[in-house]
Amino acid sequence: MFRGKGVHLQNRTIQKKDYIMKHKQLSNNAMLSIASFFKKVVFTLIFMSVISANAQVGTEKEFMWDSISREYIEYVPESYNASQPTAILFMLHGLRDSMQNKIELSGMLPFIDQQGWIIVVPQALEAEVQMLGQTFSLGGMWNAGMVVSVMGLTIAPNENVDDCGFLMALLDTMKVRYNIHPDSVFFSGISMGGFMAQRIAIDHSDKVSAIVSVSGTIATAISNRMPETNVDVMHIHGTSDDVVTYDGANFSLDPFGSFNIGLSAEQTVEYWRSFNGCIETPRSCVYNDTKDDGFTFERYDYSGGNARVAFIKVINGEHDWYASSEQYDIGYAEEIMKFFTGQMPTNVGIDPLSEIETVVYPNPTADVVNITCRQIITDIDVYNIEGRLVYHCTPAANNCSIRMSGQKNGIYWAKIHTEEGSATKKIIVK
Numbered sequence: 001m002f003r004g005k006g007v008h009l010q011n012r013t014i015q016k017k018d019y020i021m022k023h024k025q026l027s028n029n030a031m032l033s034i035a036s037f038f039k040k041v042v043f044t045l046i047f048m049s050v051i052s053a054n055a056q057v058g059t060e061k062e063f064m065w066d067s068i069s070r071e072y073i074e075y076v077p078e079s080y081n082a083s084q085p086t087a088i089l090f091m092l093h094g095l096r097d098s099m100q101n102k103i104e105l106s107g108m109l110p111f112i113d114q115q116g117w118i119i120v121v122p123q124a125l126e127a128e129v130q131m132l133g134q135t136f137s138l139g140g141m142w143n144a145g146m147v148v149s150v151m152g153l154t155i156a157p158n159e160n161v162d163d164c165g166f167l168m169a170l171l172d173t174m175k176v177r178y179n180i181h182p183d184s185v186f187f188s189g190i191s192m193g194g195f196m197a198q199r200i201a202i203d204h205s206d207k208v209s210a211i212v213s214v215s216g217t218i219a220t221a222i223s224n225r226m227p228e229t230n231v232d233v234m235h236i237h238g239t240s241d242d243v244v245t246y247d248g249a250n251f252s253l254d255p256f257g258s259f260n261i262g263l264s265a266e267q268t269v270e271y272w273r274s275f276n277g278c279i280e281t282p283r284s285c286v287y288n289d290t291k292d293d294g295f296t297f298e299r300y301d302y303s304g305g306n307a308r309v310a311f312i313k314v315i316n317g318e319h320d321w322y323a324s325s326e327q328y329d330i331g332y333a334e335e336i337m338k339f340f341t342g343q344m345p346t347n348v349g350i351d352p353l354s355e356i357e358t359v360v361y362p363n364p365t366a367d368v369v370n371i372t373c374r375q376i377i378t379d380i381d382v383y384n385i386e387g388r389l390v391y392h393c394t395p396a397a398n399n400c401s402i403r404m405s406g407q408k409n410g411i412y413w414a415k416i417h418t419e420e421g422s423a424t425k426k427i428i429v430k
Contacts, residue, residue, distance in 0.1 A: 057103050058119065063173070065166040068125070072170065073099050075119035076178070077112055087184035087340070088118045088174055090167065092193030094216075096139030099123040102193075107323030107333035115341070118178055120170065124192075127157040144195035145219035148259055156221075163196065164203050171207065183209050186340050190214040190321055191244065195262065201231045210234075210308075212336045215241055215319050217249045217262040218271060224411065226275065230307035233272040234339045236332065237265035238295075238317020248383070260388070266424040267383075267413045269300070269311045274426055278305035281357055293328045310339060357423075358416050364428035365404055371425070372399040375418035382427070383413045404429045 058075035127141035194216015210232035249262035282300040296315035325331035382391035
């Protein structure tokens with residue numbers, strides 16, 4: 001599969017000033033009303049970097065879709081050669097963010113300039129919700145399939161906005177305008193943009209080669225859908241993310257409780273591993289700890305299927321974009337480009353993690369499902385598709401039988417814990 005011009009990026013150092021996109025929590029006063037539910041930090045990008053007064057990056061353009069004028073930034077590097085097919089990368093911003101911030105702060109441009117790729121950075125439409133007789137603005141928000149229940153009210157912001165259609169129509173236009181290789185169509189996004197990239201991969205897998213999502217999982221409302229064909233997927237998530245939580249894509253808001261908005265980080269990876277037919281046990285490694293950044297970056301590579309799946313787990317990582325390896329052990333921009341170009345090594349020269357080998361059978365099941373593991377199982381947590389815990393046990397043994405006949409038909413996720421690590425397995429009840 002074509003992945004750009006194949007320039008080796010592993011040892012490249014970004015020369016541009018490093019930026020970090022930081023998501024801050026709003027004040028405690030924002031929790032006093034339901035309106036604060038939408039103004040909380042969920043998906044909100046508040047950038048702590050100071051942007052110098054440089055010339056605008058790329059060209060702002062408009063595109064008519066569904067009788068609405070949609071905005072986007074088009075960036076064509078000087079290295080683009082119209083006589084050679086090249087790749088195109090769509091970069092999707094988070095909630096309440098802008099296309100200008102996304103392209104300026106991503107750290108991607110040095111790599112794009114080197115590869116000669118085209119970048120498209122679209123702008124989401126403003127979203128509003130009607131609650132308590134008032135209209136609340138949420139800022140720019142993608143229709144990524146987000147549905148939330150608040151005090152008995154079902155809210156799906158921008159549910160009537162056809163963002164998938166807009167992005168695919170824009171892709172078709174770019175293919176006419178430039179020499180785009182059909183096997184090198186990439187999407188990346190952070191937070192709400194990550195959720196949208198996941199939806200694009202599910203709903204339009206026939207047009208997308210690969211996606212990378214940072215801190216944005218698969219929205220619960222679309223998690224039962226299946227793509228038409230296989231897609232290369234990499235997911236990046238911090239274990240200390242308090243905006244889109246690692247374990248359940250949940251967040252808490254007093255006094256209304258905890259809200260689920262999508263699959264957990266590991267459930268999202270398992271969704272794609274299972275669909276792409278990759279092996280259950282990944283090759284795993286830890287990146288060299290070269291910076292005093294307080295983080296540990298682990299990577300899991302799933303192979304043997306019809307498409308690649310990779311997962312970067314950031315121990316102590318928050319809801320941030322760690323752009324450059326000049327400041328952190330790794331730079332997201334560089335790792336994303338390695339994944340898209342097929343140059344991510346299967347071993348980065350460090351100690352492999354313990355592999356938790358588990359077997360789940362029969363699966364699908366109508367009654368009892370058995371779980372066996374070569375290590376002693378300390379805990380098993382089973383979650384439904386909405387991320388709610390439906391079963392817990394402490395086997396203290398190598399095997400365990402779980403009765404699922406009392407559960408509704410559908411997909412469940414079993415998180416199996418041992419003293420050496422954990423594994424997440426999908427269980428289907430029929």
